[in-house]
Amino acid sequence: MKAGVIVFPGSNRDADCMWALQDILGVNTEYIWHENKNIKKYDLIVIPGGFSYGDYLRCGAIARFAKVMESIQEFSSKKNKFILGICNGFQILLEAGLLPGAMLMNKTLKFICRYVNIVTENNNTPFTGKMKKGQVLRIPIAHNEGNYYCDETILNNLIKNDCVVFRYSDENGNVNDNTNPNGALYNIAGIINKDGNILGMMPHPERAMIKELGSTDGRLIFESVIKYIKNN
Amino acid sequence: MAHVKIIVTLKDGVLDPQGKTVKFALEKMGYKKIEDIRIGKYIEIEIKNDKKEKLEKEIDEICDKLLANPNIEKYKFSIE
Numbered sequence: 001m002k003a004g005v006i007v008f009p010g011s012n013r014d015a016d017c018m019w020a021l022q023d024i025l026g027v028n029t030e031y032i033w034h035e036n037k038n039i040k041k042y043d044l045i046v047i048p049g050g051f052s053y054g055d056y057l058r059c060g061a062i063a064r065f066a067k068v069m070e071s072i073q074e075f076s077s078k079k080n081k082f083i084l085g086i087c088n089g090f091q092i093l094l095e096a097g098l099l100p101g102a103m104l105m106n107k108t109l110k111f112i113c114r115y116v117n118i119v120t121e122n123n124n125t126p127f128t129g130k131m132k133k134g135q136v137l138r139i140p141i142a143h144n145e146g147n148y149y150c151d152e153t154i155l156n157n158l159i160k161n162d163c164v165v166f167r168y169s170d171e172n173g174n175v176n177d178n179t180n181p182n183g184a185l186y187n188i189a190g191i192i193n194k195d196g197n198i199l200g201m202m203p204h205p206e207r208a209m210i211k212e213l214g215s216t217d218g219r220l221i222f223e224s225v226i227k228y229i230k231n232n
Numbered sequence: 233m234a235h236v237k238i239i240v241t242l243k244d245g246v247l248d249p250q251g252k253t254v255k256f257a258l259e260k261m262g263y264k265k266i267e268d269i270r271i272g273k274y275i276e277i278e279i280k281n282d283k284k285e286k287l288e289k290e291i292d293e294i295c296d297k298l299l300a301n302p303n304i305e306k307y308k309f310s311i312e
Binding site: 057058061062065094095100101102104105106107108109147149150151183 | 246247250303
């Protein structure tokens with residue numbers, strides 16, 4: 001399999017995603033410059049975190065018009081092609097309409113950078129096959145706009161279709177207002193599209209790959225999708 | 233040259249953490265009569281003049297595509 005990590009001006013977690021995929025998990029991985037439209041050869045594309053285009057106007061608002069994003073629309077409609085948007089990557093997927101909803105400023109008005117617990121709500125996706133339902137992962141967040149918002153109709157559809165994959169929880173998987181770091185609606189930390197090939201999440205799995213970093217739970221997400229791609 | 237003034241604000245019902253915090257600060261300063269504060273963006277555009285309808289259509293398009301996110305924001309504009 002072949003993976004790609006998109007690089008926008010202002011991306012800053014691209015090297016971490018490359019390290020996670022290539023150095024830690026041994027996946028053949030290349031950087032994809034944002035002007036590159038030729039992305040057919042990849043099986044998995046990661047849209048990394050950072051501050052694409054300085055986060056001007058709204059996070060991800062300008063990145064969604066980059067040339068590579070035109071190809072991403074087509075890429076996402078193909079079977080066995082997978083997209084993982086992390087943090088700013090998630091924001092870009094929302095702005096591009098590849099996932100529903102939008103991000104508001106954190107309820108606390110502060111940039112939050114710390115480990116959080118997220119509970120796996122749906123383990124029946126290509127990105128969560130290695131987890132058990134209800135499994136709690138410890139993965140860091142680092143964002144100022146992670147306060148997920150959508151209208152009631154969209155939220156009901158997300159829940160009904162099992163598209164809410166991760167929710168902010170405590171270490172036992174309990175979800176409530178106290179376990180919500182940023183005010184996200186329904187404690188949403190990550191959602192997937194109906195076809196199950198586009199996952200957007202605010203926590204950074206690429207920063208939880210080795211025990212020296214405090215957690216190896218991020219591996220489960222990458223390993224799940226790698227295993228899925230290799231078996232299909 | 234036409235001068236376009238655009239105001240983008242959060243939709244009613246969408247929580248505005250900034251507005252809430254500013255309201256809280258003003259209340260602490262003694263301004264107790266404030267009911268609500270919403271914070272938005274103000275954008276100015278200089279654009280080659282066109283027929284009014286055509287220009288309005290184009291500004292709508294610019295707002296819908298980029299300047300505002302219809303999931304959370306609404307906008308209004310005036311052309312001078």
